[in-house]
Amino acid sequence: MEILVCARRVPDTSENEIELNTAANDIERDDLVYSVNEPDNYAVEEALQIRDRVGGNVTVVTIGSDDDEEILRRELAMGANQAALISDDAFAGSDGKGIATILKSFVQKGHYDLILTGVQADDGAAQVGGMLAAMLDYPFASLVNSITVDGAKLKVSREIEGGNREINEIDLPCVLSIQTGINEPRYVGMRGIRQVASTPIPTLGVSDLGIDHAAVGQAAAKVKRIDYFVPAASKGAEMLHGSREANADRVLELVAAKGGLK
Amino acid sequence: MARTFIYIVHRSGVVDDSAAELRAAAKKIDAAASPTAILTGSGPDLDAACNSLSSSCAEVWKVANAALAYPNAELVRQALVSVLPQNSILLVQHDHFGIDLSPGLSIKLNSAFVSDVLAIESVDGTSLKLVRQEFGGQASTHVRCDISAGAVINIRPGAFKPEQNASISGAVIDKSSAVGALSARRRYLETIAAESGDVDITKHSVLVSIGRGIQEKDNVALAEELAEALGAAVSCSRPVVDAKWMEKSRQVGSSGKTVKPKVYLACGISGAFQHLAGLKGNPFLIAINKNPKAPIFQVADVGIVDDVLEFLPEMTNKVRELRGVAAK
Numbered sequence: 001m002e003i004l005v006c007a008r009r010v011p012d013t014s015e016n017e018i019e020l021n022t023a024a025n026d027i028e029r030d031d032l033v034y035s036v037n038e039p040d041n042y043a044v045e046e047a048l049q050i051r052d053r054v055g056g057n058v059t060v061v062t063i064g065s066d067d068d069e070e071i072l073r074r075e076l077a078m079g080a081n082q083a084a085l086i087s088d089d090a091f092a093g094s095d096g097k098g099i100a101t102i103l104k105s106f107v108q109k110g111h112y113d114l115i116l117t118g119v120q121a122d123d124g125a126a127q128v129g130g131m132l133a134a135m136l137d138y139p140f141a142s143l144v145n146s147i148t149v150d151g152a153k154l155k156v157s158r159e160i161e162g163g164n165r166e167i168n169e170i171d172l173p174c175v176l177s178i179q180t181g182i183n184e185p186r187y188v189g190m191r192g193i194r195q196v197a198s199t200p201i202p203t204l205g206v207s208d209l210g211i212d213h214a215a216v217g218q219a220a221a222k223v224k225r226i227d228y229f230v231p232a233a234s235k236g237a238e239m240l241h242g243s244r245e246a247n248a249d250r251v252l253e254l255v256a257a258k259g260g261l262k
Numbered sequence: 263m264a265r266t267f268i269y270i271v272h273r274s275g276v277v278d279d280s281a282a283e284l285r286a287a288a289k290k291i292d293a294a295a296s297p298t299a300i301l302t303g304s305g306p307d308l309d310a311a312c313n314s315l316s317s318s319c320a321e322v323w324k325v326a327n328a329a330l331a332y333p334n335a336e337l338v339r340q341a342l343v344s345v346l347p348q349n350s351i352l353l354v355q356h357d358h359f360g361i362d363l364s365p366g367l368s369i370k371l372n373s374a375f376v377s378d379v380l381a382i383e384s385v386d387g388t389s390l391k392l393v394r395q396e397f398g399g400q401a402s403t404h405v406r407c408d409i410s411a412g413a414v415i416n417i418r419p420g421a422f423k424p425e426q427n428a429s430i431s432g433a434v435i436d437k438s439s440a441v442g443a444l445s446a447r448r449r450y451l452e453t454i455a456a457e458s459g460d461v462d463i464t465k466h467s468v469l470v471s472i473g474r475g476i477q478e479k480d481n482v483a484l485a486e487e488l489a490e491a492l493g494a495a496v497s498c499s500r501p502v503v504d505a506k507w508m509e510k511s512r513q514v515g516s517s518g519k520t521v522k523p524k525v526y527l528a529c530g531i532s533g534a535f536q537h538l539a540g541l542k543g544n545p546f547l548i549a550i551n552k553n554p555k556a557p558i559f560q561v562a563d564v565g566i567v568d569d570v571l572e573f574l575p576e577m578t579n580k581v582r583e584l585r586g587v588a589a590k
Contacts, residue, residue, distance in 0.1 A: 011397065013532070014474050014501075017555045018400035027401055096365070096375060119361075123396045125377040130365030139336060139447035142362045155451075159517050160358045163456030163510055168334075171447035177361075181504035222374035222411075226391070226404040237549060237565030247566050248576040251527070251548055252584065254564060255492060258546040259468040259525030261581075262493020 001056035001149070001172075003047040004112040005080070006103055006129075007040035008062055009071040010122035020228045027228060036071045039118025043178040045185040046147060047116055048079045054149050057081040059110070063091060063102055069201055076199050077192035078185070088205035093218025100131035101216055105209040107136060114154075115175045119143055126177065133175035141170055142177040264412060266297045266351045267323075269342070271333070271359060275310030280355040280417075282424030285318065287353050287417045289425070290382035291390065296320035296432075297353070300345065302338050304331040309434075316432035323437045329444040335362035336446035343370045344441045349412040356416035357516065364414045373412035376405060380421045390415075398532055399557035419516070419539060459511025461495050467524040468494035471514060473537075474501040475530015475551060475570045482507050484574040485529060491581035497521065499531045515540040530570040533558030 011018070015033040020026075036044075047058040060075040062068050063086045072083035086102060094102065107115060115133075119142060120126035126142065133140030145165065146157040158166040159179050170176075206213060214220060240247045255261065268284040270277060281299070288297035299319040301312055304326050312324045325341050346352065352367075354360040356378045368375030380402075381393035388410040394403050407413055463469060470489040476482060482496070489496045496512065503513045514521050515537040522543035529550050531537060538561060541547070549562035550573050559565045566573065 013398040013400060017553050018397045019555075020401065027397065096377075097369070100369070122398075124394070124398070126361045127365040127375060127377050130362070131369050131375070134339075134366035134369035140362075140366055141448055142335075143358050157454070158358065158362070160453070161516060162520070163513065163518050165454040165456075167451040167454060169449045169451055174447070180500065184506065222408040222413075223376055224406050226406055228396075228401050228403050231402045231560075237547075237559045237562035239559070239565045239567070244568060244573060244576050245580075247568065248573065248580045251564070251566070251577060252580050254546065254548060255468060255525050255527070259494075259523065261584075262468075 001050060001054050001113045002111055003051060003056060003058045003114045003116065004107065004110070005040065005044050005047050005058065005060045005075070006062070006115070006117045006132075007044060007060055007071060007075060008037045008118075008121045009034050009064060009068045010037045013122070020230065024227045024229060034067075034070075036074060037118050037121045039120060039178055039180050041075075041118075041185050042180050042182050043116040043118050044075045044078055044080060045183045046178055047114075048186075049183060050114070050147065050149060056113075059083065059112075061086060061103070061106055063087070063099060072201050073193050073196055073199075074188055076196040077188045083199075083201045085201055085203045086205075086209070087203050090206045090213055090217050093221055093224070094216050095221035095223040096125055096127040097131055097222070098216040098220055100128050100135055102209070102211060103128065103132050104135045105211045106204070107132070109209065113172045115173070117175070117177050119177045119179050129175050129177035136173075136175070139170050139174045140176070141168055141174070143179045144176045145179045145182045147176070147182075264349045264351050264409060265347060266291050266295065266353065267300050267346065268297045268319075269352060269354045269363075270299050270301045270311070270315060271355060272301060272303065272307070272311035275307040277311050277314055278355070280357075280419060281315065282318075283419070283422045284353045284355060284417055285427075286422040286424050287379075287382060287415075290422070291351060291385055296430075298323055300325065300342070300352075302327070302330045302333065302341050304328050312434045316434050317429045318427055318432070320430060320432045322432055322434045324434055325441060326436070326438040327441055327444060332450045333359060334446060334448065334450045335359060335366075336448045337444045339363055339367045339370060340444050340446070341441045342367060345437050346371065349373070349410070351409060351412060352414045354414065354416050356418050360416045364416050368414040371412055371414065373414060374407050374409060375414045375416075376407050377416045378418050379415055380418050398534055400555050418535060420535070457511060459509045461512070463495050463497040463512055463514070464519055464521050466495040466521075468492055468527070469497045469514075469521060469523045469525070470494050470527045470529065471497040471499065471531060472502055472508075472529045472570070473499040473531030476502065476507070477530075477571065479505070479507040481571055484571065484578070488574050488578045488581065491578050491585065499534070499537045513540075528558050528562065529574060531558055532556045533561060
């Protein structure tokens with residue numbers, strides 16, 4: 001099976017305190033810790049496991065700049081067969097549809113049976129996979145938390161409310177968005193990344209992909225970010241600033257008063 | 263102004279609570295107009311849901327088709343493409359179904375799509391100014407959406423306060439004939455119910471709940487010790503289940519359990535909206551997190567900026583001391 005995984009490099013929200021920059025047109029990017037978008041990493045692991053069961057190749061693609069190559073190296077070190085970086089100034093300001101348009105051009109340059117994305121990235125939009133599928137006229141399923149290959153079909157489970165699982169049969173080729181927890185992504189060390197340091201990663205731009213300039217970038221975007229802002233303070237928590245011991249005393253009092261000790 | 267529609271989810275003839283929130287959101291786009299509700303499904307369940315909505319929406323569009331008995335987003339999308347007028351604005355709840363449906367629907371309608379919207383600030387001719395969040399709720403952003411060719415907008419659950427409306431007598435309009443044969447290359451097979459675990463977290467009045475801040479599996483014991491001392495149970499947020507440190511049955515959130523404790527100790531939990539969606543009954547919420555920017559502090563009653571790996575043992579000692587004194 002030929003599998004494509006679309007991945008992104010994002011600020012790791014579990015490692016960073018996100019602050020706005022002074023112009024409020026972006027977050028403060030200095031000193032941020034970046035990593036592979038977590039659901040994307042699960043998607044790559046899932047692709048590798050499927051390939052190892054049924055054969056084929058795993059390709060990882062990202063849209064970004066030279067800085068984003070590091071996540072492609074990481075995914076190669078995990079075991080992906082090849083990687084590609086899509087990069088062009090013309091892509092700046094693309095909305096979700098613009099990103100899906102770029103990916104569609106890349107997909108049409110190859111032959112993929114299965115395309116995986118993470119369920120969402122740092123903007124929390126959860127949109128590109130579904131858009132890409134609709135553009136390609138492939139079937140789509142979101143929030144996938146298990147995949148079984150059955151010939152030219154897959155059996156996939158979707159995460160729905162209350163921990164219930166919705167089981168679907170889906171024809172190949174298809175696009176799936178992968179939920180975290182679907183597998184246990186393998187560990188990649190520095191040594192593994194060094195071993196793929198010389199693997200060539202092609203960079204592709206607008207002309208390589210035959211993309212219509214008018215369909216991507218800021219001018220084509222129907223959805224544009226205006227600014228970042230700090231929301232008007234809600235009630236917010238009463239913050240305890242005492243010593244750890246004093247704070248623990250206070251919390252214990254509160255638990256006893258509000259909930260009771262058994 | 264383009265016509266505004268709200269897509270209504272229903273089960274066994276009962277309209278989902280999100281209907282009132284979507285109506286409230288639609289009023290922010292066009293205060294003068296009553297949004298048109300669209301329901302897909304089949305049989306008496308669909309009729310019952312449509313009839314009950316007609317007391318709050320002036321028009322209810324019913325799309326009945328045997329293939330829509332289960333809401334397979336791929337089929338619902340085809341039906342909506344056939345039924346919706348050009349340039350419509352459609353509001354959908356941002357849940358597992360809205361995530362499945364809306365992005366692809368916007369492509370087929372050639373309209374804009376905005377995901378997970380928290381507020382609609384203003385309408386200016388053919389554009390909407392909307393509020394979203396990024397970076398796991400750590401940053402808020404305004405986005406402008408061009409609605410001149412219509413839009414599909416996913417609305418965050420709980421973000422819009424339903425208004426009390428006088429009961430009206432709206433009309434149910436059958437649009438089923440606009441939909442041709444439906445077939446999808448994705449077929450719904452069955453729903454598998456969540457497994458019940460060893461501990462029922464929905465039955466406890468105090469929950470010690472842990473998130474990513476617990477850092478590794480061995481540290482889960484720190485929460486278990488405190489819970490045992492308090493007579494409470496340990497629950498968790500999604501990353502703890504993803505990492506296989508706790509069973510899925512302990513997860514609080516929209517994809518886990520809905521709990522109604524009196525006290526909720528959120529330990530190393532950032533406070534993603536999907537997690538908070540599982541917290542009902544307005545519990546007293548105490549949050550401990552290393553990151554002062556964690557969104558959980560926006561909703562907590564009491565907050566402490568601290569490392570849970572240090573704070574939990576301190577708390578456990580305090581409880582044991584108290585118990586020791588009480589026993590004397």
